[in-house]
Amino acid sequence: MIFLSEAESAALITEEIAYDAVRRAFIAAAAEQSALFPAVPCHGSQPHNRFTIKSAAAEDVAGVKIGSYWPDNTDVPKHNSVILLLDQTVGRIGAVIEAGTVNAYRTAAADAVAADALARPEAATLTIFGSGHQSLYECLALARVREIDTIHVVARSHGPAFVQELADHGLSGRLTSAEEAVKAADIIVTATTARAPLFAATWVRPGTHVASMGSDAKGKQELPPALLTTADLFCDWPAQSTAIGEFQHATADRQVTAIGEVLTGKARGRQSPHAITVFDSSGIALQDLYVGMALLDLASD
């Protein structure tokens, strides 16, 4: 069994590796022979400590991702992640990869892949809701796929520190009200734990691309429902997104398109410069498995 520690995987991962792997994962997810198995929400001995098991198989990979959230952690990350890849020649677990930092890259990469496919080419103003751990990764990943000149930050706390963090990475951020930020945005990313809409649908300009990253459980909600009635809806995995993702709040009559169908040309993405596109990322194990394979390739070089 090959083992990559948290330090090893964190040293190997880059935005480019994550982008390429997640893109392959989304394409694989849309393939007929792929299977995404049901996610299992679990908890530790103390029920407020939570972990989720996701698993999948595609033409060239099969395995499991375990993501945990220990809210009381203070000196160590609250989120942790492990990727398990099956050695498919014999059915044993062939690789175990600690992937806490990797997970932040792979989650941001999902929004970057989708934005690259769906946002207008000239999109330059990014609005980010949330200044938590994930938000910086989101901004860096999106800045790789569009020439972002301004980032509006809507933060309940740590706003100034987050803007400084962006500056440290060469990105120009400013703290803005939700209304001003949404009205100015070409791309909106929500990376929060919200359970109610973060802004009004009427504030969103035609042509905007919206990515909801935070909604990953029943009851979570980041976007105004009115937006979901008019925008074109895309996601990583429709069955999961409509069950526990942001599209649990979309009406059943709305078409929800897997982004992999867009990437392969089977489905249309952005229909016009004026369309509003929404991408919901609820997270699928194939992302982790393809990233894990890429890391193994690098580690064996």
Next chain:
Amino acid sequence: MIFLSEAESAALITEEIAYDAVRRAFIAAAAEQSALFPAVPCHGSQPHNRFTIKSAAAEDVAGVKIGSYWPDNTDVPKHNSVILLLDQTVGRIGAVIEAGTVNAYRTAAADAVAADALARPEAATLTIFGSGHQSLYECLALARVREIDTIHVVARSHGPAFVQELADHGLSGRLTSAEEAVKAADIIVTATTARAPLFAATWVRPGTHVASMGSDAKGKQELPPALLTTADLFCDWPAQSTAIGEFQHATADRQVTAIGEVLTGKARGRQSPHAITVFDSSGIALQDLYVGMALLDLASD
């Protein structure tokens, strides 16, 4: 992260360790604060290669077990197993234990713990259906809890080799027809992949204890349904046993008692020397997690 390889875990495991750990697991499974999360049936890139993810949490442990079955394996075992224990102080995977051989011990231990609680004290004649990989472990585990003087072996193939294997381990086995074997038995263990009853209910003597080990998926069946209408029914986890275990074939009105309730004295086990008791083992992750903890303790000694 602590890693125990297949060779390391196989060198540490004994029937006694498995028995004690599985007994604790069954007691924990009956405790209010324990949680057994839904099992997920998965497959590899080739759908006939299968793996199952089971997970659980109890007062002092939480984690995941992945068991795989690669039917085309010839030079290496078709069954493999990995136990993942969460480090509950921080939520990371604290230990990964390859547990192919361990799994055979823990599965046999389940039947031994149940037989120890439910079989008559003087039970001495064991009948085993099946001469596959698991059958030897079953016989050895049961011989630890009752003074078994005769083992009737009902085998479709490899019968003589299996009887020789028993002899190599100091056990006296003989090949018998299903009818003769059942009629002579104090304890019957079915360790097969059957999809239809292996014997007639009328052959089973009063006072017999029956353990169904093989039924772990919809459509599998080892016992005659008539037996399930009159015998007292016990299992590791009623919700799973009635869904995918042998008791999928029991009528909904039958009481199915968790063996943990018997072990803690909350429920009655054998009601009389004449009662027929049936134990169905569909396998729960707590077995693996407690065995895993015991192995870690040993490994750190």
